[in-house]
Amino acid sequence: MGLSMSAYDELIREINELYEKTPRHIDGGILGSMTTWPHQIGVYAFMKFIHVNGNDPVLFPIVKECEEKLVRELGSLYNAEYGLYTSGGTESNILAVLAAIRATGNRVVVAPSTVHKSIDKACILLNCKLVKIPTNPLKPVDPVLLEKYIREYNPSLVVVTAGTTETGVVDPVEEVAEIALKYNVYLHVDAAYGGLLIPFLNKHGLIKTSLKIGRGVTSISVDMHKNGVAPIPSSILFFSNSELLENTCFEMEYMPAGRSCGLLGTRPGGAVIASYYTWRAIGLKGYEENALRMMNYTKYLYEELSKIRDVEVYPYTLPIIVFKSKRYGLELYKILWSKGFYLYKAPSLNALRIVLMPHHRREHLDRLLGVLRELHS
Numbered sequence: 001m002g003l004s005m006s007a008y009d010e011l012i013r014e015i016n017e018l019y020e021k022t023p024r025h026i027d028g029g030i031l032g033s034m035t036t037w038p039h040q041i042g043v044y045a046f047m048k049f050i051h052v053n054g055n056d057p058v059l060f061p062i063v064k065e066c067e068e069k070l071v072r073e074l075g076s077l078y079n080a081e082y083g084l085y086t087s088g089g090t091e092s093n094i095l096a097v098l099a100a101i102r103a104t105g106n107r108v109v110v111a112p113s114t115v116h117k118s119i120d121k122a123c124i125l126l127n128c129k130l131v132k133i134p135t136n137p138l139k140p141v142d143p144v145l146l147e148k149y150i151r152e153y154n155p156s157l158v159v160v161t162a163g164t165t166e167t168g169v170v171d172p173v174e175e176v177a178e179i180a181l182k183y184n185v186y187l188h189v190d191a192a193y194g195g196l197l198i199p200f201l202n203k204h205g206l207i208k209t210s211l212k213i214g215r216g217v218t219s220i221s222v223d224m225h226k227n228g229v230a231p232i233p234s235s236i237l238f239f240s241n242s243e244l245l246e247n248t249c250f251e252m253e254y255m256p257a258g259r260s261c262g263l264l265g266t267r268p269g270g271a272v273i274a275s276y277y278t279w280r281a282i283g284l285k286g287y288e289e290n291a292l293r294m295m296n297y298t299k300y301l302y303e304e305l306s307k308i309r310d311v312e313v314y315p316y317t318l319p320i321i322v323f324k325s326k327r328y329g330l331e332l333y334k335i336l337w338s339k340g341f342y343l344y345k346a347p348s349l350n351a352l353r354i355v356l357m358p359h360h361r362r363e364h365l366d367r368l369l370g371v372l373r374e375l376h377s
């Protein structure tokens with residue numbers, strides 16, 4: 001039954017009303033989420049292909065074409081040739097664990113305690129044993145300790161993070177990769193957050209890690225819906241070889257392709273096309289500019305927060321600032337949310353966390369700083 005004109009208008013009015021009440025990145029209050037305001041080209045592509053099922057590359061070959069081009073073109077940044085689109089860092093991490101288990105039959109995974117919770121999720125789902133290396137959330141994992149854990153637990157896979165969720169710390173990927181090679185274990189680098197920052201910061205001498213596939217690194221995940229500025233959901237999981245990639249696929253006889261790769265069934269094909277065109281619109285130069293601008297803002301925020309009495313700021317690696325208020329403690333979280341500043345917590349440090357994303361502008365930071373100065377005056 002079709003909608004009457006007035007019922008249609010009523011629904012539109014309700015949707016618009018809800019939209020007005022929903023926080024928007026471009027207004028500057030979203031300061032803790034690792035998401036951003038998607039690029040308009042990505043939004044256009046997503047809307048245009050909103051009807052496309054990404055799980056059916058035979059009916060909709062454009063999805064496969066865009067996925068392959070994205071893997072090939074963006075993959076060159078990491079020396080990667082193989083990979084697939086996924087719905088996000090969580091799916092990428094689960095698939096990286098799955099690929100290693102399928103390749104070896106060994107269900108032991110070793111990771112620093114700072115690893116993203118999706119690795120815990122992966123191990124619950126895949127019935128693997130996750131051994132965590134105690135790691136200070138403000139420091140990278142200690143390679144010597146990591147080697148000791150590999151010797152003791154004989155894992156199939158080690159997972160490290162290039163930009164941890166809580167503090168943005170980058171684990172020593174190259175050193176860990178040497179160790180992974182020595183013990184013949186797979187190494188997944190979770191660069192969901194840092195993947196589109198680190199290569200550029202490395203180029204400018206701001207960070208040591210270079211983030212490349214090969215020489216011990218067997219997979220890297222990079223979220224397009226974080227610093228890639230693509231609409232949600234979008235991530236790319238790169239592999240060092242086609243066998244590992246193949247391990248993410250399942251038989252699916254009734255589908256025209258007879259198979260399906262990744263965890264989801266029916267999925268938004270528009271998101272894959274949107275990611276590819278977002279990449280085309282922004283390009284390496286645009287991502288590099290974003291990364292440098294975000295680092296500048298981070299430095300500014302760090303310096304200004306350090307000047308506020310009763311505020312303790314922790315050192316940063318990537319555009320994530322963790323700080324504590326000696327006056328308000330975690331109560332500050334509630335106060336800021338009530339004023340429209342949506343920061344997140346850094347639970348292991350009992351602190352608050354700001355993630356600077358591509359949509360942030362200097363005035364957004366100044367507004368937050370103004371409120372923090374006033375609260376601590």
Ligand SMILES: Cc1ncc(COP(=O)(O)O)c(C=O)c1O
Nearest residue numbers: 034088089090116165190192193
């Ligand atoms: C390092 C890291 N890995 C994985 C994830 C999970 O990504 P998603 O929320 O896209 O599933 C996040 C999310 O913040 C993350 O920071």
